[in-house]
Amino acid sequence: MGDREAEHTLPRTELEEIASKISDLNKWREIFSFRGLEISNSTHQPGRGSAGDGPPGDGDPTGPQPPLLPAAIPKPLLVPPGTGGRPISLEMAMRLRKLLFGNVSHIFSCEWAQAYFRFCEPYSDLAYALEAEKGGTRTILMAVQAHIIKYLLFVRNTEYTHLERLRRTSRQEQGEALAAALADTLWAAGGGGRATISLLAPALHLMPSGAYKPDNFTERIQLFEFSEKAAAQEFIFDHINCFKGEGSHGVILFLYSLLFSRTLERVQEDLDSTATPLLNVSFGNITCTQAVISLLLTGRASPCQLDSGQEPACGGEVWQQRGPVGYLRWDGAQVERQPAPPDMLSPLSQVCHGLRTPRLPVWLCSLSGRHGVLFGTDSRLLSDWKTERVFHLYFYNGQREQTKTAHLTIDTHSHPWEEDPCEDPSSLGKRRPPVEMAIRTKWAGATVSWNGTDPFF
Structure with a gap:
């Protein structure tokens, strides 16, 4: 009789011990959460640690993995x-x-x-x-x-x-x-x-x-x-x-x-x-x-630092220095209100020269109110005119829908606007992606190839 009772009480004791451990674990979770830390159930894989010590594929991914190392716990x-x-x-x-x-x-x-x-x-x-x-x-x-x-x-x-x-x-x-x-x-x-x-x-x-x-x-x-x-x-x-x-x-x-x-x-x-x-x-x-954008790019919270068309309003104090990062802007609604040939864009669509021509080929782009980054990998692009004939730029807009960097080829010696002189030039901005039109505020009349990628803003 006593043996049977032992058989029934043993599992209950084990369950109580497990419940106690779970309770202790929850207490530690609360402590770590209060301290700004987190406990992760993930395992540490070689080449994928928090320090990024090696590319994926290093080590044996099929073998047993050690537990998360203390050093991998977030700060x-x-x-x-x-x-x-x-x-x-x-x-x-x-x-x-x-x-x-x-x-x-x-x-x-x-x-x-x-x-x-x-x-x-x-x-x-x-x-x-x-x-x-x-x-x-x-x-x-x-x-x-x-x-x-x-x-x-x-x-x-x-x-x-x-x-x-x-x-x-x-x-x-x-x-x-x-x-x-x-x-x-x-x-x-x-x-x-x-x-x-x-x-x-x-x-x-x-x-x-x-x-x-x-x-x-x-x-x-x-x-x-x-x-x-x-x-x-x-x-x-x-x-x-x-x-x-x-x-x-x-x-x-x-x-x-x-x-x-x-x-x-x-x-x-x-x-x-x-x-x-x-x-x-x-x-x-x-x-x-625009004042925040100006502060981010020029160090001054003054919108007129960005606009070439606001020179008189700013007393001529416009950002003409070539900073390390530039700024391009295109607003389709703005062009709709003030149509102009795309190779002679209204100053309202442009930013000042110092931001259109930074020292390095990296631009924050404002595209009808939405933002992305356009960049090149050749540091000579804006310092040697010979590199600006046909060159490559890359575009990233930060959205989850974009899974790879867009590759664009820019040809500054092609003039698509001359193909049909009877066409309303303002309509081209409506049919072409805003990023292309922003590029043309820097390189007027350039053609843009997306190299097989469906164009997006």
């Missing part, structure tokens, strides 16, 4: 106490909110709060590329993407500057490229002498009052100031998961860093003391104004 999303910096004040938070939205009661949407710098898979066709959903954050993501491409192709030490080299980008190199891109942009906003980096601390620094509406992350901002670009870049890389980790609010943190690097006072001066906010809010959608 915290929050800076621990004692890291340094200074906490944001209520006055700073209110001024920041007014610059962005025009009032202190408006907060970012869930789309913005959830946005961070997320790369595609390393060692893939888009290993260099950031994923960017449709929405207002895409402007910032694609502007940073342009700087990432600039770094991977032309800045880091490499003897290869072609598309295949971008496809071989490892996870480690993704983090390095993002740190360099963010540091470059912040340093330019700081006038080449300073950068301020905003990170999240675990505790709230201020108590909201009056009309100020808390959002649970602005109140936890910790500011870190640097007077050397290398030190700022190293600090960003050491805390890279604070920008590229899920739940990090990475895009907003970068936007805050950009404004504090420029200083809130100088941003207001850039806006010419107007009350126009930096972000447009319409039916719940939050989008970037």
